[in-house]
Amino acid sequence: MDHKEGQYKVRDLSLAEEGRKRIEWAESRMPVLMQLREEFADEKPFEGYKIAGCLHVTKETAVLIETLRACGAEVAWSGCNPLSTQDDIAAALANNGTEIYAWHGLDTEDFYWCIERTIDTPPHLTLDDGADLIFTVHSDHEDMMDHIIGGSEETTTGVHRLRAMDNDGKLQYPVYAVNDAETKWDFDNVYGTGQSTIDGILRATSTLIAGKNFVVAGYGHCGRGVAMRAKGMGANVIITEVKATAALKATLEGMRVMTMEEAAKVGDIFVTATGMKDVIRGEHFVTMKEGAIVCNTGHYDVELNLKELAELSTDARMIRTDNREYTLENGKKIYVLADGRLVNLAAAEGHPSEVMDMSFANQFQAHLALIQAHEAGDDLPNVVMDLPVELDQEIAQVKLETMGLRIDSLTDEQVTYATDYSAGT
Ligand SMILES: NC(=O)c1ccc[n+]([C@@H]2O[C@H](COP(=O)([O-])OP(=O)(O)OC[C@H]3O[C@@H](n4cnc5c(N)ncnc54)[C@H](O)[C@@H]3O)[C@@H](O)[C@H]2O)c1
Numbered sequence: 001m002d003h004k005e006g007q008y009k010v011r012d013l014s015l016a017e018e019g020r021k022r023i024e025w026a027e028s029r030m031p032v033l034m035q036l037r038e039e040f041a042d043e044k045p046f047e048g049y050k051i052a053g054c055l056h057v058t059k060e061t062a063v064l065i066e067t068l069r070a071c072g073a074e075v076a077w078s079g080c081n082p083l084s085t086q087d088d089i090a091a092a093l094a095n096n097g098t099e100i101y102a103w104h105g106l107d108t109e110d111f112y113w114c115i116e117r118t119i120d121t122p123p124h125l126t127l128d129d130g131a132d133l134i135f136t137v138h139s140d141h142e143d144m145m146d147h148i149i150g151g152s153e154e155t156t157t158g159v160h161r162l163r164a165m166d167n168d169g170k171l172q173y174p175v176y177a178v179n180d181a182e183t184k185w186d187f188d189n190v191y192g193t194g195q196s197t198i199d200g201i202l203r204a205t206s207t208l209i210a211g212k213n214f215v216v217a218g219y220g221h222c223g224r225g226v227a228m229r230a231k232g233m234g235a236n237v238i239i240t241e242v243k244a245t246a247a248l249k250a251t252l253e254g255m256r257v258m259t260m261e262e263a264a265k266v267g268d269i270f271v272t273a274t275g276m277k278d279v280i281r282g283e284h285f286v287t288m289k290e291g292a293i294v295c296n297t298g299h300y301d302v303e304l305n306l307k308e309l310a311e312l313s314t315d316a317r318m319i320r321t322d323n324r325e326y327t328l329e330n331g332k333k334i335y336v337l338a339d340g341r342l343v344n345l346a347a348a349e350g351h352p353s354e355v356m357d358m359s360f361a362n363q364f365q366a367h368l369a370l371i372q373a374h375e376a377g378d379d380l381p382n383v384v385m386d387l388p389v390e391l392d393q394e395i396a397q398v399k400l401e402t403m404g405l406r407i408d409s410l411t412d413e414q415v416t417y418a419t420d421y422s423a424g425t
Pocket residue numbers: 155156157158188189193217218219220221222223240241242243246273274275276279297298299300342343344345351
């Protein structure tokens with residue numbers, strides 16, 4: 001482990017050159033964020049502000065970090081999931097002077113140790129994916145509250161939790177729900193998770209998707225993305241849900257809907273994408289077919305109850321990278337990918353750069369809005385806030401332009417028609 005007190009702790013600094021090349025590749029696919037870097041690099045609006053971040057250490061995150069730094073921010077970072085850190089990227093960031101504490105495969109104690117190091121000196125802003133950093137600050141660092149201007153949250157489960165804190169009046173600084181921006185939730189979660197989850201499954205198994213009974217638990221943003229891609233590859237997709245409207249949508253979009261109890265008996269590949277704990281548990285594992293493949297792309301490692309699977313098993317071994325074979329007492333074998341952690345980040349590289357471009361443009365804008373409000377003396381309330389809807393259109397417009405696409409504008413007559421209630425039909 002390479003460690004320099006107060007600066008970094010990463011697996012192996014010698015991986016920096018490899019990581020740097022991958023960051024450059026991501027930069028070439030993230031034109032919206034790179035445009036923001038260019039726009040604000042001279043002005044340096046983040047000068048004098050420290051941002052502590054807790055978010056998957058991938059090549060795309062590196063582009064975000066280096067954009068914030070290029071625009072003046074001091075940054076300290078940790079990963080938000082023990083298996084999602086890419087060690088070459090962490091090395092490249094450390095080598096380039098980013099304060100970073102992250103390595104692949106750390107344990108729970110180290111996970112929180114890394115978060116604590118990023119706030120050894122109090123930040124002005126926090127940037128989360130899953131809300132672990134915000135919770136750490138709120139529960140153990142009351143003294144920092146006066147120093148913190150605000151924060152942002154990247155993912156669905158984190159936003160749910162922060163809204164619950166907000167409802168209880170426990171949130172002590174304003175937080176932007178970046179996840180809920182249309183250019184994040186409707187793109188990153190759907191197309192990003194859709195493609196990268198299939199990517200993770202393929203890297204860990206090299207299995208044929210076509211013709212398989214492919215069970216997706218949860219038909220929200222992520223689940224729908226995964227289901228669409230699996231269907232496109234020729235799988236027979238089965239959806240399990242707890243929300244009637246989501247199940248109905250799945251049916252009308254050509255998916256089969258059933259309970260997990262039924263799906264467990266017929267599925268070949270299982271993916272959870274719910275944000276809920278214990279979606280697949282002992283009672284399901286015992287009825288699965290020989291050779292079933294099971295993974296999670298929802299929240300952290302909570303969606304598969306692997307403790308119950310271990311109790312039902314006589315043996316477990318790694319059959320290939322990110323793929324653990326469990327032999328059950330009934331003799332059947334079940335294959336769990338990435339130990340139930342996010343398969344798209346642990347077994348593949350996370351979402352494609354093109355889609356993270358928009359998510360991270362939202363992150364950049366959220367932090368810019370927080371410091372602009374602070375400098376203007378606006379007292380933002382200590383609540384979870386949505387980003388302005390106009391920002392979605394701006395980000396989408398730039399994205400379209402960078403893709404060489406143009407769209408129509410309303411004519412003056414059409415604008416009048418849209419707003420004139422006396423115009424009739
Ligand atoms: N892997 C990734 O990179 C990645 C990316 C974005 C979000 N996420 C995470 O994925 C999860 C889902 O996010 P989303 O944006 O799709 O949320 P969402 O709210 O749009 O969808 C979740 C769906 O799961 C359903 N659900 C809840 N409990 C269930 C259960 N027990 N069985 C079946 N269905 C159930 C809900 O009814 C809902 O339709 C969250 O934890 C989010 O943080 C992961």
